[in-house]
Amino acid sequence: MKAAVLFATGKPLAIVNNITLPPLTLGQVQVRILYSGVCHSQLMEVKGGRGEDKYLPHLLGHEGVGIVEEIGEGISKVKPGDKVVIGWIKGDGLDAPGGKYSHDGYVINSGSATTLAEKTIVAENRLVKLPEGFPDKLAVLLGCALPTGLGLVFNELKPEKHKNIAIFGLGGIGMSALLAATTYQPEKLIAIDVNDEKLELAKRLGATHTINSSVLDPVTTIYELTQNTGVDYALEAGGTVKTIEQAFESVRDGGGQCVFASHPSNELKIALEPHAFHRGKSIRGSWGEVQNPIKIFQNLPICIKEVNCN
Numbered sequence: 001m002k003a004a005v006l007f008a009t010g011k012p013l014a015i016v017n018n019i020t021l022p023p024l025t026l027g028q029v030q031v032r033i034l035y036s037g038v039c040h041s042q043l044m045e046v047k048g049g050r051g052e053d054k055y056l057p058h059l060l061g062h063e064g065v066g067i068v069e070e071i072g073e074g075i076s077k078v079k080p081g082d083k084v085v086i087g088w089i090k091g092d093g094l095d096a097p098g099g100k101y102s103h104d105g106y107v108i109n110s111g112s113a114t115t116l117a118e119k120t121i122v123a124e125n126r127l128v129k130l131p132e133g134f135p136d137k138l139a140v141l142l143g144c145a146l147p148t149g150l151g152l153v154f155n156e157l158k159p160e161k162h163k164n165i166a167i168f169g170l171g172g173i174g175m176s177a178l179l180a181a182t183t184y185q186p187e188k189l190i191a192i193d194v195n196d197e198k199l200e201l202a203k204r205l206g207a208t209h210t211i212n213s214s215v216l217d218p219v220t221t222i223y224e225l226t227q228n229t230g231v232d233y234a235l236e237a238g239g240t241v242k243t244i245e246q247a248f249e250s251v252r253d254g255g256g257q258c259v260f261a262s263h264p265s266n267e268l269k270i271a272l273e274p275h276a277f278h279r280g281k282s283i284r285g286s287w288g289e290v291q292n293p294i295k296i297f298q299n300l301p302i303c304i305k306e307v308n309c310n
Contacts, residue, residue: 002018002118031067035066045060049264083129145172163187164187170202174235189207229252
């Protein structure tokens, strides 16, 4: 098979042909990849933002869609011919290590779910069978962006209804979090990004207000929109130290909560006002995680589903 391989951090991936797949072992499934997403965290890993990489050379990608070709011992969740979503979140089924591929006498490592290759070996518990008729390109988002964004709201934040919510960053995770936030009927749902097209889509998906942070200061604008109180909840998915700091600043005193999904490079630090914690603000990081994103996505309001599926 052909795959994109990381040989050294800080350098581009290398496209390598004629990689040999190993025989399947307990709990492993071989999948032919149809589509793969590219997560910002993977790009950061390529650049070395997570520190020393002890597994080089290795494969990347943790969100994709493919067709099962072979199954290893103990597999009961899928069978050859099934179309599946590959994701990094552990679900039902056997846990198993990734495959150790070979090429020209050296070993190429991989995790339990990789997708930047023509074929991949995946643990059973990193697969979800795709319902008939679900669009392949949309289904890619079920591997990371949707379960992370939905999980940030449904599992982590669990906001009260009719409160004020701000979403910083409208990539796959941020837009998914916005979809989930609409189900809590927020008084104000404020979407923040630097891209006008994304901000316009956010309006179609339920945002009551949008802020282009390259034009307006988002914190100042949020306080103006909330009569100088700040929002009750802020979710950050912008991927930078600055957006984490802004999201924290935007929540109200006396119980305002900030949850951030992004994790900038290891060497960077966030700077927060100490006294804000005494005034009752809080902040925490989260990976979100919902184990059945297909079911949850299908239960979102029908108007939202139609906008996304089309």
